[in-house]
Amino acid sequence: GESVGLHLPTLSVQEGDNSIINCAYSNSASDYFIWYKQESGKGPQFIIDIRSNMDKRQGQRVTVLLNKTVKHLSLQIAATQPGDSAVYFCAETVGTALIFGKGTTLSVSS
Amino acid sequence: DTEVTQTPKHLVMGMTNKKSLKCEQHMGHRAMYWYKQKAKKPPELMFVYSYEKLSINESVPSRFSPECPNSSLLNLHLHALQPEDSALYLCASRLTDGAYEQYFGPGTRLTVT
Numbered sequence: 001g002e003s004v005g006l007h008l009p010t011l012s013v014q015e016g017d018n019s020i021i022n023c024a025y026s027n028s029a030s031d032y033f034i035w036y037k038q039e040s041g042k043g044p045q046f047i048i049d050i051r052s053n054m055d056k057r058q059g060q061r062v063t064v065l066l067n068k069t070v071k072h073l074s075l076q077i078a079a080t081q082p083g084d085s086a087v088y089f090c091a092e093t094v095g096t097a098l099i100f101g102k103g104t105t106l107s108v109s110s
Numbered sequence: 111d112t113e114v115t116q117t118p119k120h121l122v123m124g125m126t127n128k129k130s131l132k133c134e135q136h137m138g139h140r141a142m143y144w145y146k147q148k149a150k151k152p153p154e155l156m157f158v159y160s161y162e163k164l165s166i167n168e169s170v171p172s173r174f175s176p177e178c179p180n181s182s183l184l185n186l187h188l189h190a191l192q193p194e195d196s197a198l199y200l201c202a203s204r205l206t207d208g209a210y211e212q213y214f215g216p217g218t219r220l221t222v223t
Contacts, residue, residue: 032210043114043200043214044153089152093210096141097166100152 008104015110019080023073023090023101030092035064035075038103039086047075047088082108114215116201122221125191131218133184133201141204142184143212144176146197153200159184160206191222 013019025033031052036044050057050064050073057064063076073090085108091098114135123129133142141160145153158166159178167176173195175187184201198219202212 034211036214041216043202043216046211046213049211096158096160096204096206097143097155098153098212099155103150103152 009102010105010107012107012109013080015080015082015108017080019075019077019084019106019108021075021077021088021104021106023075025071025073025090025092025101027092027094027099028068028071030094032093033064033066033073034091034093034098035062035073036089036091036100037084037086038089044089077106080106080108082110084108114201114203114213116199116215116218118218119216120219120221122223123188123191124223125193127191128187128189130188131186131199131201131220133186133215134182135203135213135215136182137203137213138181138205139203139213140181140206142178143202143204144184144186145200145202147200147217148197157186188220191220193222196221 034049035047037047038044048059048062048064050066055066061078065074077084085106087103087105089103090101117132143158144156146156147153155168156170157176162178162181173190177185198217200217201215204212
């Protein structure tokens with residue numbers, strides 16, 4: 001079946017660097033995408049979302065980019081901090097359900 | 111109140127036991143979800159309730175039985191589980207009516223012995 005996936009299972013950065021986490025999706029009918037952050041022992045936490053009629057959305061220190069031509073999502077985190085260390089999942093909506101990608105573990109060293 | 115709560119946080123049960131997981135939200139959300147998450151894997155959808163009615167069952171074995179007693183509560187009844195059912199069970203809720211964001215609880219860490 002169709003699913004959302006992430007390119008890299010792990011990403012290691014230095015504190016203060018900018019981080020880019022990528023995600024490829026295959027369901028062209030999806031109209032809404034979400035990035036979640038999951039810290040160890042916790043449930044996924046909403047970071048930012050984007051609708052399919054947009055190509056960029058900015059939040060506080062985070063930016064999501066959507067390229068529908070190549071079915072690609074990315075999450076950019078500016079000035080990465082140790083507290084950003086977590087697993088990041090992209091997810092697409094299919095009807096009332098969310099389909100999660102595989103996840104990228106972000107490790108931030110100070 | 112902007113959170114989803116789940117109890118218990120941890121549960122260890124034998125294969126012959128019957129137990130229940132509970133989820134509660136007071137945000138007025140009318141869609142509630144159960145997900146299963148294995149270690150280092152993404153959450154996998156199990157069940158969806160919309161306006162207290164089961165709308166999606168992702169071919170989950172009958173040893174998992176969901177229940178939605180009212181719009182704020184969601185239960186997952188467990189019976190005759192297998193060791194491979196050990197996982198983090200996550201509950202989520204969504205406002206519905208055009209809102210797509212799901213809010214997740216902290217999960218119940220289940221171990222089946």
